[in-house]
Amino acid sequence: MEVPGRLILSALLIASCLAELNSTEAEGRSSCTASLGGANMADTHKxxxxxxxxxxxxxxxxxxxENKSIRSIFSHVQLDPDGRCESxxxxxxxxxxxxxxxxxxxxSENDYVPVFESSSNTLTFQILTDSARIQRNVFIFYYFFSYDTSIPGCGGYLGALEGSFTSPNYPKPHPELAYCVWHIQVDQGYRIKLNFKEIFLEVDAHCRFDFIAVYDGSSTNSGLIGKVCGRGAPTFESSSDSLTVVLSTDYANSYRxxxxxxxxxxxxxxxxxxxxxxxxxxxxxxxKSYLASFGYDENNLQLxxxxxxxKVSNVVEFAIPLDECGTVKRVEDHSITYTNIITFTASPTSAVITRQKHLQIVVKCEMEHNSTVEIMYITEDDVIQNQIALGKYNTSMALFESNLFENPILESPYYVDLNQTLFVQVSLHTSDPNLVVFLDTCRASPTSDFASPTYDLxxxxxxxDETCEVYPLSGHxxxxxxxxxxxxxxxxxxxxxxxxxICDSDDPQSRCSQGCVSRRKRDISSYKWKADSILGPIRLKRDRSASGNSELLHRTHADETQSQPFDGLHLFSFGVLALNAVIVATIAVKRFVNQRTNYKYQRL
Structure with a gap:
């Protein structure tokens, strides 16, 4: 019964897909120059x-x-393969x-699934094709959404060397109108092997409705490795230390x-x-070959x-926590170092003599702002390696819903009202429990490069700032x-x-323990444990009174350029009448130019 059952399930999937496709073609098939008749604002998608x-x-x-954003997804684009992007x-x-x-x-040169989101209340497409007499097909799906609502489990950042993740609600049906992005980032020198244990999405030859896109890099603009839908269990492998996975769903036929x-x-x-x-x-x-040159293997190593x-693969890898496995922490002269020793044990050939070299690797991390050095010493009889590297602490910054700092806000950008209270937390991601975070300087800027102007909080x-309140030290x-x-x-x-x-919590003389210092006795700009965190953009909600009413949605392109009616002729001078005459002449010229050009503005 298993084979007939699968055949019936496949038939149902294909039938549902064809039904949606026929419905979509009936409502949306059109050439570029044909009129679409306008989109119904009651519809949340098209x-x-x-x-x-x-x-x-x-x-x-x-x-x-009002209060919605537009997301448009070009899930299938078939243009002239020999055409140039300019034409x-x-x-x-x-x-x-x-x-x-x-x-x-x-x-045609794009190697990704184009997705665009508006920050204003409108989104405009301009379509241009060359003179090649070939058929071109484009599938566009757009819908309205709100940044104020989020789907639990929809996307995230994965920074461990290995892990797992699922679509929201798995194994229950995935949500509708979801666009989830997972960023996978591992250590430098590694590649990522991604294995899908199960994919159960809507079936379509071009994966236009529901799909998974896998990108070879840290963003959705990286090279597309593959786009899949339907049922399967594919495997992908990156060429670098980062991978991006996208799940996009439409409004119908949700599966596992x-x-x-x-x-x-x-x-x-x-x-x-x-x-x-x-x-x-x-x-x-x-x-491994280095170990073999001394007559050792991975079984002879210990911390x-x-x-x-x-962990043993094609190499031998130690992941040594900073507060475990015998790691020794030392604080001196505004410097924190972590040290451990890898030794190689082997049974001696004699109780008196040995001809086997004893190998010892001393690993030491000194936490600074940013740089890396390595030093190795070799003696003639014993081989002792001192591996020293400079690292930096990993910090992040997020907004929270309240002063309880329990629910981080994941939307980006985050829309707020003027004078709304914002709660900000900078987090230190480390396994060392004896560290504290001190906010030295926080400033705001209208641009991400923090060029002038800036404002100190x-x-x-x-x-x-008179509204800024700094909380007491609270661990990480x-x-x-x-x-x-x-x-x-x-x-x-x-x-x-x-x-x-970042300071050691047991050091009462640290800068963190000093708190607010309006006039510092000495400059600490060279302080070693600095880290920068950037958050943004935070955007203001649009003023409702300035957003207009629904009548604005039905104005024609020429109507938008017309002036407002008179409130009373007694309020206007002959100069204003002359200005209106200029405006009317400008509108007439503009209409004449629009009739002569090939551009057509059609409301969706």
Missing amino acids: ALILKLNADENCTWTIYRP ENIQVFDGPSTNGPLLGKIC GFSASYASIYTESVNTTSLTCASDKMRVIIN NDPTCRP IRSGCSR HGRFQFNAFKFLRSLSSVYLQCKVL
Whole structure:
């Protein structure tokens, strides 16, 4: 009964897919120059199948309801494979016309699934094709969504050398209208092997409706390794130390989703040993052939704590926690170091003499801001390696819903009201429990490069804003709150940057213990345990009174340029009448130019 059951299930999947496809084609099939009749604002989504001809040149605009954003997904694009991006492309603009900011350009050279999100209330597509007489097909799916709502388990950051993750609600049906992004980042010198244990999505030959996209890099603009849907259990492998996985779903036919796991594969050539220092561990790689040259193998290795064993693959790898496995911590002269020793044990050939060299590797991490050095000493009889590397602590910054700091806000950008209280936490990710985080300086800027202007919230541990409140030291977390503001004569986006100091909690003379110092006795700019965290953008919600009403959605392109009616002729002078005459003449010229050009603005 198992085989007939699978056949019936496959038939149901294909039938549901064809039903949706036929429905989509019925409502959305159109050429570029045909009128679509406008999108119903009561609909939260729409799918379009476009069959483009040669020499197309048209422009469409999508309007969103109030307090919503637009996400458009070009899940299938078939343009002229020999066409150049300059002569055949689809450009997407953030705004009601092609004068808005360009979000991106789609052409046959793209090696990813284009996805665009608006920050304004409109999104504009400009489609241009060359003279080649071939059929072109484009599938566009767009929907309205709110940054204020999030789907639990939808995306995230995976930084361990191995791990697993699933689609939201797995093994129950995945949510509708979801766009989830997982970023996998492992240590330098590793590649990532991604194994899908199960994929159960809607079936489609081009994976237009529900799909998983895997990118060979740290973003969705990296090279596309593969796009899959339906049922299967594929495996992918990255060419570097990062991988990005995307799940995109539409509004119908939800199934189990997926379950996946990943592992790291060491790829760099190691002649002897290598050491890297992370915020929570030391990582030592030893080449097997190097061990064999001394007559040893992985079974002869041990740390200060013999119960901590290495991971063996094509190399021997020790992941040594900073507070376990016999690691020794030392604090002196504003420096924290972590040391452990790898020794090689073997039975002596005689109780009196030996001809086998004794190999000992001393690994030492000194935590500083940013740099790496390695030193090795070799003696004539015994071989002693001293591996020393400089590392930096891993910190991150996030907004929270309340002063309990329990639920981090995952939306980016995060939309807030003016004067709304914001709760900020800088976190130190380390296994050393005896460290504290001190907020030295926090400032705001309207741009991510923190060029002028900037505004200080905290300086030298002291609050510089009347609404800013700095919380007491709290272990691995530095916390403060302030009321939201915007920069004059700038965009409504605000970025936050904090410089933090990391100290040993048992050191009463550390800078962290001094707290607010308005006039410092000495400069601590060279303090070793500094780390920078950046958060943003934080954006202001659009003023409801300035958003207009629904009548604005039905104005024509020419109506948007017309002036408002008179409130009373007695309020206007002859100068105003002359100005209106100029405006009318400008509108007439603009209409004449629009009739002469190939551009057509059609409301979706």
